[in-house]
Amino acid sequence: MFPISLSARRLPWAETAFWLLLASGFFLLPEHLTLLSQILIMGLFAVSLDMALGYAGILTVGHAAFFGVGAYAAGLWAKHAWAEPFSGLLLALLVCATLGYLLSYLVVRGADLTRLMITIGVCMLLGELANRLVSITGGTDGLQGITMAPVLGLFEFDLYGRTGFVYTFVMVLLVFCVARRILRSPFGLALRGIHDSSKRMQAIGSPVAARLRMAYCFSAAIAGLAGALMAQSTQFVGIESLGINRSAEILIILVLGGAGRLYGGLLGAIVYMVVHDWFADMNPEYWMFWIGCFLIAVVMLGGGGLMGMLARIFKVEKAR
Amino acid sequence: MGIVIFDGVAYGMLLFLIAVGLSITMGLMNFVNLAHGAFAMAGGYAAAVAMNSYGWGFFPALALSFVAAALVGGLLEVLLYRRLYRSHPLDQVLLSIGLVFVSIASFTYFFGPSMQPFTLPALLTGQVALAGMEVGRYRLFLIVCGVLVLGALLLLLNKTRFGAMVRASVDNQRVARGTGIPVQRLFFATFVLGCGLAGLGGALSLGMLGLEPTFPLKYLVLFLIVVCVGGAGTVIGPFVAALVVGVVDMAGKYYLPEAGAFLIYVFMVVTLLLRPHGLIPRKGL
Numbered sequence: 015m016f017p018i019s020l021s022a023r024r025l026p027w028a029e030t031a032f033w034l035l036l037a038s039g040f041f042l043l044p045e046h047l048t049l050l051s052q053i054l055i056m057g058l059f060a061v062s063l064d065m066a067l068g069y070a071g072i073l074t075v076g077h078a079a080f081f082g083v084g085a086y087a088a089g090l091w092a093k094h095a096w097a098e099p100f101s102g103l104l105l106a107l108l109v110c111a112t113l114g115y116l117l118s119y120l121v122v123r124g125a126d127l128t129r130l131m132i133t134i135g136v137c138m139l140l141g142e143l144a145n146r147l148v149s150i151t152g153g154t155d156g157l158q159g160i161t162m163a164p165v166l167g168l169f170e171f172d173l174y175g176r177t178g179f180v181y182t183f184v185m186v187l188l189v190f191c192v193a194r195r196i197l198r199s200p201f202g203l204a205l206r207g208i209h210d211s212s213k214r215m216q217a218i219g220s221p222v223a224a225r226l227r228m229a230y231c232f233s234a235a236i237a238g239l240a241g242a243l244m245a246q247s248t249q250f251v252g253i254e255s256l257g258i259n260r261s262a263e264i265l266i267i268l269v270l271g272g273a274g275r276l277y278g279g280l281l282g283a284i285v286y287m288v289v290h291d292w293f294a295d296m297n298p299e300y301w302m303f304w305i306g307c308f309l310i311a312v313v314m315l316g317g318g319g320l321m322g323m324l325a326r327i328f329k330v331e332k333a334r
Numbered sequence: 335m336g337i338v339i340f341d342g343v344a345y346g347m348l349l350f351l352i353a354v355g356l357s358i359t360m361g362l363m364n365f366v367n368l369a370h371g372a373f374a375m376a377g378g379y380a381a382a383v384a385m386n387s388y389g390w391g392f393f394p395a396l397a398l399s400f401v402a403a404a405l406v407g408g409l410l411e412v413l414l415y416r417r418l419y420r421s422h423p424l425d426q427v428l429l430s431i432g433l434v435f436v437s438i439a440s441f442t443y444f445f446g447p448s449m450q451p452f453t454l455p456a457l458l459t460g461q462v463a464l465a466g467m468e469v470g471r472y473r474l475f476l477i478v479c480g481v482l483v484l485g486a487l488l489l490l491l492n493k494t495r496f497g498a499m500v501r502a503s504v505d506n507q508r509v510a511r512g513t514g515i516p517v518q519r520l521f522f523a524t525f526v527l528g529c530g531l532a533g534l535g536g537a538l539s540l541g542m543l544g545l546e547p548t549f550p551l552k553y554l555v556l557f558l559i560v561v562c563v564g565g566a567g568t569v570i571g572p573f574v575a576a577l578v579v580g581v582v583d584m585a586g587k588y589y590l591p592e593a594g595a596f597l598i599y600v601f602m603v604v605t606l607l608l609r610p611h612g613l614i615p616r617k618g619l
Contacts, residue, residue, distance in 0.1 A: 073366075073423050120603070124610045126423045127366060131562040132606060138555055139599040146592065258555075262431060269428060299442045306435030313418065313429040 019329045032277070033187060040179055047175040048248075051182040053287045055244045058186045060268045060279025061193055062236035067265075068274035069197060070229035071209035073126045075261055076137030077237055080110045082256025083140065084238025085245040089157045090150070092246065097163035099181065099246050106242030107235050114234020118227040134258065141256040157251035171249070178247040189239055194276060196232060205229050209274070266305060269312055272321030281320045336467050338588050339581055344473035346580025347480025348542055351535030352553075353560040353572050354487065355528015361504050361567020363521055365415065366423045369430035370532055370557055371550030372437040377403030377533020378545045379441065382450040392455040396537050403533020408526045415525070416518075434550045441547040452540040472541050479538065483531065487569050500524060504567045556583075559602045565612025574613055 039050045059081055066072045084106035091102045120132050144151045151157055164170040169177045196202055204225050207215045212222050245251045254260060271282025293301060318325070356370040380402035381395040390398065410433070418426050458475050461468040491497035503510040503517050511517050539545060543553070556579065564575030579598060586597035605613070 067424065073427065075427065120607065124606070126364075127360060127562060127566060128606055128610055130366060130423075130427070131558055132603065134555060134558070135599050135602050135606075139596065139603070142596045142599065146596065258551075265428070265431075273424070299439045299447075302435045303439030303443075306432040306437075306439065309428050309432030309435070310414065313421075313425045313432070314414065 018327060029277075032280075037183060040176070040183075044174070044176075047179040049287065049291055051175055051179045051247050052244070053283050054182050054186045055240050055247070056264070056267060056287060057280035057283035058189060058243070059237055059240040059264055060271065060283050061190060061276075062233045062240060062279075063264055063268050064273060064275075064279050065193065065197065065236065066230055066233035068268065068278065069202065069205045069209060070226050070233075071205075072121060072226060072230055073129045074121070074133040075130055075265065076133035076135070076258070077233075077264060078256055078258070078260035079133070079137040079140050080114060080234040080237035081241035081244070081260065081264075082144065082251075083113060084110050084241030085251045085255050086144065086151060086157065086241075087238070088242030089160050089245040089251040092160050092162055093157070097161060099162055099165055102246060103185065103239060103242050106238045110238025110241075111231055111235035113238075115227065115231040117234070118230040121230060122223050122226045134261075137256070137258055137261055141253070141258070144253055144256050151251075151253070154253050156253055157245075160245065160249045160251070162246050162249060171247075175247070182243055182247050185239075185243060189236060190280075193232075193236060197276060201225065201228070206274075266309065269309070270319050272319030275318070275321040275325075278319055278321045285320065336465075337469065338585055340467065340469050341473060342581030342584035343577055344470075344476045344580070345542065345584055346577040347476050348535055348539055349556060349560050349580055350480055350573050350576035351483060351538065352532045353557045353564075353576060354483070354569060355525070355531050356557055357561045357564065357566050357568065357572040358500070358504075358524050358528050359521075360561055362500065362507075362524060363419050364423075365419060366426045367415075367430050368427060368554060368558070369433035369437070369550065370528075371552075371554050372434055373403045373407050373529040374532040374536030374539070375437065375441065375545065375547070375549045376406045376536070377530075378536030378540055378549070379445060379450065380533070381537035382452060382540060382545060383445075386451060392458070396534060399533045399537035400530040401533075403536065404526045404530035407529025407532075408522070411522055411525050416522075419521075434554070437550060438547050445547065447547060450540060450545045452545075454541055458541075476538060476542065479534075483534075484569065484573055491569060496520075496523070556598070559598065563602055563605045563612055565615045568614055571612055571614035578613075 036050075036054070040047065043050065059077075062080075063074070063077045066074055066077070087106045087109045088102035091105050092099075096102075117132075117136060121129050124132065145153055147153075162171050165177060165181050169180070171177050171181075197205070204215065204220050207220065208222050208225060216222050241255060244255065267282040267286045268279050269282070270286055271280065272278035290301075312319070352371070352374045355373075356367060359365050359367055359370075377399035381399035384390040384395045384398050385392065414429060414433075418429060454472055458472045460471055462471050462474060463469075464474065489497075491500060499510070499515045499520055502513075503515060503520055507517055536545065536549070539549075543549075546552075560572050560576045560579055563579065564571030564573070579601070582601050583595075583598050586593055586595075590597065609615075
């Protein structure tokens with residue numbers, strides 16, 4: 015099969031088309047707006063994981079820690095302090111960025127196995143904490159009774175998820191643009207270099223540890239923002255948003271889409287969530303079986319997920 | 335106090351039996367294997383089925399659990415693991431998570447989601463007086479098993495030619511390969527041995543932790559903690575770490591039940607903070 019060539023100048027058009035297509039869901043699939051919002055949020059979460067795992071190469075299997083902390087921060091803020099949505103997002107962003115930066119000192123200095131253990135350990139620790147502090151988090155019942163104030167004081171969150179979708183879409187698009195900017199900056203290039211060979215990056219004078227810490231911090235902040243969006247659009251925070259299962263799920267989404275690629279997380283989220291929705295009445299054990307088979311197949315066959323497949327079909331010509 | 339430590343040590347021995355194979359595979363090949371608990375589960379189920387459906391005795395079933403887990407481990411090593419030794423750790427994590435999922439789903443399909451029934455043999459039920467304490471016979475048996483396995487492994491690693499080759503490969507794989515040590519075959523052997531021991535641990539956990547299809551995921555973190563805190567690539571490291579983890583976890587359950595599993599995670603994070611390469615780091619690191 016010959017790859018279809020695509021000039022680099024046309025790429026932004028493809029990106030615009032992708033986002034317009036997502037936006038058109040508002041008119042084309044009015045009954046599925048809640049699902050669409052969740053897809054967008056999981057997509058953003060996967061992009062945040064990609065920043066740490068796919069670009070910087072930090073082996074983390076506990077990213078749901080930040081997602082959950084962001085969700086609880088936004089949920090508690092809306093419940094007890096101020097129901098205005100943007101303030102909640104900002105709070106979640108700040109909390110998770112701080113947490114991520116503090117943790118990054120622990121995570122970055124170890125070898126792969128230590129990183130894996132620290133990230134899993136922190137995720138389990140926070141999950142256990144949320145489970146124990148029933149009076150604050152609601153324990154296994156989840157955080158209930160969140161009522162969000164209208165966005166900008168004008169648009170109320172309705173039962174059909176219309177406001178929720180538009181709000182989520184705009185925020186995800188905004189954050190994604192920021193993430194895209196970060197990853198295409200010299201900083202993002204340095205991350206790719208570190209991913210490929212940290213020794214050589216060190217040799218040419220790149221401050222490897224500091225770069226990785228920043229990447230982890232950014233990634234944590236975006237994950238927290240995704241969690242906050244989830245809490246606000248569903249007006250509920252479940253205990254499972256902090257768990258190791260959510261971490262594994264987001265890893266699967268990212269791998270399905272293609273790690274280390276800008277749109278991998280988003281594409282993966284679309285496909286995974288739609289398929290999951292189709293087979294929602296399937297026994298969870300069988301779902302697990304197929305997901306497991308899929309993971310083994312991905313590793314054995316390789317190929318870089320959906321984005322890897324697209325990259326083989328479309329060949330981007332270098333701009334001259 | 336004494337009984338808490340005793341129970342903790344018994345629990346630790348179980349963790350050591352299951353995790354020691356993981357330590358060797360991680361140290362020898364840097365393979366991040368999250369599916370190690372699945373081999374323990376395979377061994378445990380083999381023993382449970384042999385005892386419940388075919389009326390095997392407890393001790394033959396233990397031997398069967400070792401053989402069954404070693405067989406499964408050997409098969410998967412040839413089919414899957416072997417191709418990923420040089421891959422990025424992410425690939426290894428994904429493969430092993432996939433294996434965990436598939437094993438949970440298949441064991442639920444074939445054996446149902448409930449815990450496997452298990453009755454202790456008459457020889458191991460009841461209590462026995464030891465140093466002024468009434469201790470469970472089964473737990474004493476676990477401790478004896480753990481010490482025996484530790485002794486056998488230390489003899490194997492320190493006194494035989496095979497052990498010398500394994501130690502050489504763990505210390506420096508490239509030089510070991512250069513001197514003609516068949517690292518690949520050596521790894522296969524240690525992997526199979528580690529899986530067998532995990533299977534034995536799985537069968538022994540029938541009477542202590544209980545065995546259900548979610549076993550590999552439920553205890554995954556504990557096994558990893560043992561290896562990581564102890565220092566991958568050694569036998570003594572996981573042994574010490576398993577005992578400490580067992581006692582800390584058991585003490586938490588007795589004295590601070592409301593803290594739950596919290597204590598053990600705090601312990602792990604603090605240990606890794608102070609000693610990033612584990613309590614007893616291997617040589618040549």
